[in-house]
Amino acid sequence: GNSVTQMEGPVTLSEEAFLTINCTYTATGYPSLFWYVQYPGEGLQLLLKATKADDKGSNKGFEATYRKETTSFHLEKGSVQVSDSAVYFCALRGEGGGADGLTFGKGTHLIIQP
Amino acid sequence: NAGVTQTPKFRILKIGQSMTLQCTQDMNHNYMYWYRQDPGMGLKLIYYSVGAGITDKGEVPNGYNVSRSTTEDFPLRLELAAPSQTSVYFCASSRTGTASGNTIYFGEGSWLTVV
Numbered sequence: 495g496n497s498v499t500q501m502e503g504p505v506t507l508s509e510e511a512f513l514t515i516n517c518t519y520t521a522t523g524y525p526s527l528f529w530y531v532q533y534p535g536e537g538l539q540l541l542l543k544a545t546k547a548d549d550k551g552s553n554k555g556f557e558a559t560y561r562k563e564t565t566s567f568h569l570e571k572g573s574v575q576v577s578d579s580a581v582y583f584c585a586l587r588g589e590g591g592g593a594d595g596l597t598f599g600k601g602t603h604l605i606i607q608p
Numbered sequence: 609n610a611g612v613t614q615t616p617k618f619r620i621l622k623i624g625q626s627m628t629l630q631c632t633q634d635m636n637h638n639y640m641y642w643y644r645q646d647p648g649m650g651l652k653l654i655y656y657s658v659g660a661g662i663t664d665k666g667e668v669p670n671g672y673n674v675s676r677s678t679t680e681d682f683p684l685r686l687e688l689a690a691p692s693q694t695s696v697y698f699c700a701s702s703r704t705g706t707a708s709g710n711t712i713y714f715g716e717g718s719w720l721t722v723v
Contacts, residue, residue: 509614528711538651596653600648600649
């Protein structure tokens with residue numbers, strides 16, 4: 495079955511540092527890949543997505559590239575802010591748009607210190 | 609700009625009580641989902657529905673029931689609450705279709721504590 499593995503947290507960085515959160519997946523065929531963000535006390539919001547190999551998703555300064563050869567979708571940001579503190583979830587949706595929704599990683603708690 | 613709306617946001621239940629978490633979406637999505645989120649465990653799928661009158665079990669369905677009488681509504685029922693059901697519950701929806709990139713939209717969550 496499908497699975498997503500992302501780096502354990504918490505990840506603590508200083509403001510303006512470079513961010514990488516690793517995500518790898520296991521799935522057959524060509525799934526779509528997503529990053530969701532959850533701010534404290536709130537629901538999940540889509541941050542970015544990529545639907546085919548070599549696609550780059552980007553939003554709010556965050557980027558992730560769909561790497562089929564390494565089955566990865568690492569999240570990066572060049573200069574983080576305190577407001578980026580949140581839990582980040584990597585997720586996939588199976589090829590064919592499976593009706594059973596998304597498979598999630600366990601989440602990475604990001605803490606940005608001023 | 610309602611999107612996916614869940615109620616209640618917070619609830620405390622006693623062991624053995626029953627309750628229904630309500631979920632409604634105004635985007636005319638056929639697919640709807642219920643997930644639970646436990647600390648450090650990501651989200652697990654409880655039940656999903658591909659359209660009115662059709663529901664199916666996800667990864668962790670035990671202790672829950674759902675119904676889908678309309679496209680808009682997808683309530684989740686807990687019949688005999690147990691402490692193991694203490695969690696945050698998220699309702700979600702998406703468009704139909706085989707395009708796997710169709711985004712899944714989430715509600716704001718319902719925090720449930722069973723004591």
